[in-house]
Amino acid sequence: MANQEIINLKKKYLKFTKLNHSDYKVTEISCDICNSKKKNLLSKKIMWGKKHGFMPIVSCSKCGYIFQKYKFDINFNRDFYAKSYREKIFKNPLPSKVFLRDQEFRGKMLFKFLHNNFKIPNKGRVLDVGCSVGLFLKPYSKVGWDCYGNDPDKSFINYGKKILKLELKDQQAEDMNFKKNFFDLTIIMGSLEHCYDVNKVMNKCSISSKNGGFLVLEARGDPQSSIKNYFNHNHYRYFSLNSLELIMLKHGFEPLLTTRYPITGPSRKGSIFCIGIKTKKKSNIKSIIDDSKKKESLLSIHYRFKYNELLNKGKL
């Protein structure tokens, strides 16, 4: 029997993303972290640009990871990020001055924070996954690091290459190809929510990282709006402090600092960070989750959203 939910979703979603000329496959997915098929529904309404549309958002019953219940096939993802994303979100394929200033500032803040608080080498190789125009790399290139960055957004990559003279690649993170034990530092600043296959990307980062190499993950974190506005169409998953640590552990990184502290400044309210280091051992993620300390309960997830709803209504 055809799933009516999938038929509805496909019809409306493709129309919204202006990709309705093609026939993409839609599948229901399991938890990216623990692979559990059991999930709890959090919301059916999400933001589609400026209006509300349909996409069920669920949390994993086993580990608490929050994600979109359905996934379009990889061709949809490629077409969307190459053609519609920038125009849909920013209405302009070129970066604005405000955007450039903000990214440059955030890059400087991250550089300072890492070098003041961790034993980051003075020189090395750094990779920015989902780098946009690449300004997070600028402080590193200034002090002689070898900088690498990739992003599927062609117009932003071209801007970073031509105007900022950075070595960037117009590429999906799933397609990147680096040597083993290559990077001293990998940063993924708010891009892990957008990538198609989070495990493939994390696995590639794990292989290309040196043992002792650092990984910085930034995610959008805590809700700043009501639940249906917080969830939107181009974030396929929503990390909490807990799930950022779990995805690191799963791929051989040991979290050193997991925090809501605004490491990159005040412009992205609610951002969360996890800074970890590559270890030789791979963690057994199932036993870590079974140990209830690493599980986020449905109740605590609901409270997180409930608290924010009340805050927005001025009731707290």
Ligand SMILES: [Zn+2]
């Ligand atoms: Zn799970």
